[in-house]
Amino acid sequence: xxxxxxxxxxxxxxxxxxxxxAARRLELSPTMVSNHVQALEERxxxxxxxxxxxxxxxxxxxxxxxxxxxxxxxEIDEADLAAGATQAVPRGPLRxxxxxxxxxxxxxxxxxxxxxxxxxxxxxxxxDRMVDMVEEGFxxxxxxxxxxxxxxxxxxxxxxxxxxxxxxxxxxxRGTPRKPADLADHxxxxxxxxxxxxxxxxxxxxxxxxxxxxGNLETNSVETLxxxxxxxxxxxxxxxxxxxxxxxxxxxxxTLKGYKPPAYPISVLYPHRRHLPVKVRSFIDLAALRFAxxxxxx
Numbered sequence: 001x002x003x004x005x006x007x008x009x010x011x012x013x014x015x016x017x018x019x020x021x022a023a024r025r026l027e028l029s030p031t032m033v034s035n036h037v038q039a040l041e042e043r044x045x046x047x048x049x050x051x052x053x054x055x056x057x058x059x060x061x062x063x064x065x066x067x068x069x070x071x072x073x074x075e076i077d078e079a080d081l082a083a084g085a086t087q088a089v090p091r092g093p094l095r096x097x098x099x100x101x102x103x104x105x106x107x108x109x110x111x112x113x114x115x116x117x118x119x120x121x122x123x124x125x126x127x128d129r130m131v132d133m134v135e136e137g138f139x140x141x142x143x144x145x146x147x148x149x150x151x152x153x154x155x156x157x158x159x160x161x162x163x164x165x166x167x168x169x170x171x172x173x174r175g176t177p178r179k180p181a182d183l184a185d186h187x188x189x190x191x192x193x194x195x196x197x198x199x200x201x202x203x204x205x206x207x208x209x210x211x212x213x214x215g216n217l218e219t220n221s222v223e224t225l226x227x228x229x230x231x232x233x234x235x236x237x238x239x240x241x242x243x244x245x246x247x248x249x250x251x252x253x254x255t256l257k258g259y260k261p262p263a264y265p266i267s268v269l270y271p272h273r274r275h276l277p278v279k280v281r282s283f284i285d286l287a288a289l290r291f292a293x294x295x296x297x298x
Contacts, residue, residue, distance in 0.1 A: 003043075004076065007069045009036035010048065014066050018056055040065075067151070074153050074272050081276060090279035091119035097133065097141040100126045101222050101242055102266065105297050106142050109290060113283055120279055128193040128220060133271050139280050140270040142287065144239070152269040155284060157291035160298065162261035163240045164200075165252040169232035177235075177256055180204070180211035187234035188213035192220040195264065200237055202259035209259070237261060241298045266291060 012022035013033060023030040041048050048062035058066060094113075098106045103126045110122040125131075125138070133141060133152065141152075144160070170187075177183055180202045190198070190213070201210050215234050219225060222242060229236035229243075230251055236243070246252040268284050270276070290296045 003040075004073070006036040006040045008073060009033045010040055011066065011069050011073060013037060013049070013056065014058060014062075070151065070272055071153060074276075078276055078281065081278075082281065088278040089119065090117040090277075090282045092277075092279060093121050093123065094140075094279050094283060095123045095125070095138045096283075097125050097127060097131050097136075097138045097143075099142070099144045100128050100220075101144060101239060102142055105241075109283070109287055112290075113286055116286075117279070117282065133269070139277070140268055140284065142266065142268050144264060144266055151272060153272055154267045154269050155288065157266045157268055157287055158294070158297070159263050159265050161240050161263050162237055163243065163247070163254050164235060164237050164256050164259075164261065165229065165243060165247060165254045166235045167230055167232040167251065168253055170229075170234065171253065171255070173232070180209045180256065180259060183211040183213050183235070186213075186215075188215040189225050189228050189234040189236050190215055190218045191222065191225060191238075192218055194237070196237065196261075200261065202256065202261055204259040239264075244298065 009022065009026060009028070009032075012025050013019055016022045016025055019030045019033050019037075023033045026033065037048065044061070044065070046061045047059050048065055050057045050059060096106060096110070103124070106124055110124055114120055114122055130143065131138060131141070133139075142157070174186060177186055180200070183200065188200070198213055199210050200213050201208060203209075217225070217228055217233060222238070225236055225238065226243065226246070228234065229238075230246065235255070236252070240247075243252055247254060268287055270280060270284070
């Protein structure tokens with residue numbers, strides 16, 4: 001059997017909760033849909049679905065295979081659309097969700113995009129929580145460290161590094177940490193939605209090290225953290241692109257040299273749709289082009 005057709009049948013069974021419903025959507029017989037799924041299981045040598053008289057349940061293998069099938073089928077649809085829509089002009093409203101820390105970069109992309117395509121109007125909404133894109137009506141999202149388990153299609157744009165830094169006045173007053181364990185004696189400024197929480201991790205000469213931190217400021221505002229760090233209030237662990245100008249000017253100074261915090265991805269996310277609008281695809285392509293150039297954003 002055609003493997004793509006079998007993948008499509010398998011996805012429809014999962015999304016519609018059964019073989020009969022999937023068969024109606026695909027305009028096939030339930031037997032044919034069942035044959036497609038069985039063909040996949042025989043090819044893989046693994047059971048994808050546990051079937052009862054009333055319900056179907058994904059196996060562990062089935063869950064992982066379903067997520068990959070959704071992505072593969074979406075990419076095939078996109079390739080078909082790209083081939084047939086080369087003359088289409090992006091137009092209409094484009095709603096974008098983004099992390100607060102990426103707002104300036106996304107706004108810059110939005111300005112370039114609307115200059116290229118004046119028939120598009122852009123709405124940019126900043127949240128540090130991951131929104132329900134379908135429920136809230138977003139076309140795409142540009143996020144830092146997106147959730148691992150998601151039905152959204154994800155396209156990697158770039159990888160960013162964190163930097164631990166502080167103002168010269170802070171180091172003059174409190175001294176300079178030499179190793180992660182020294183952070184216990186320092187005032188560490190914490191971002192509410194940081195992936196690190198109260199345990200900052202570093203990779204150094206001896207491997208990975210963790211440091212429990214505490215401080216007198218926690219906020220969900222990256223600008224508040226930047227102002228506090230510049231004022232010498234404490235140490236800041238932030239994406240390098242957020243403090244690049246301050247590091248270049250010397251207003252902030254990196255510390256813990258020889259120890260590297262984890263790196264995280266920047267990705268564009270969008271719902272699985274059979275027909276991806278040209279305005280969405282064009283914005284994603286522009287974002288991929290610009291983020292490929294680190295001098296543009298980092």
